[in-house]
Amino acid sequence: MSAKKMKTIVALAGGVGASKLLLGLYEVMDPGTLTIIVNTGDDMTLHGLKISPDLDIVTYTLAGLVNPAKGWGFRGETFHALRRLAAFGRANWFNLGDRALATHIHRSALLAEGR
16 A cells, blocks of 8 residues: 555554554554554552553553563563562552563653653
């Protein structure tokens, strides 16, 4: 198909199921013609960090980094920081892995910088 006739697909996404569908689309079409609008309604602030679970699962899935057994988080993730937070009596109900924490720290810093 010529570049002039290529259509852009806009997908609304949120969660594990959407990330799997998007991966299928990503693999069978030109990714440059795929626009993804990801749900931010489930975003939260926890431990002072801005967490965007739906954005993260879509990003990790399309990057080939997602844990296939769980369908979320990083493959091979560890939870040392979460266990330490729990030992301090901090909330540990949300499974924040060590590498995911780096994502949230980075995102929070970018937002604090106005980016």
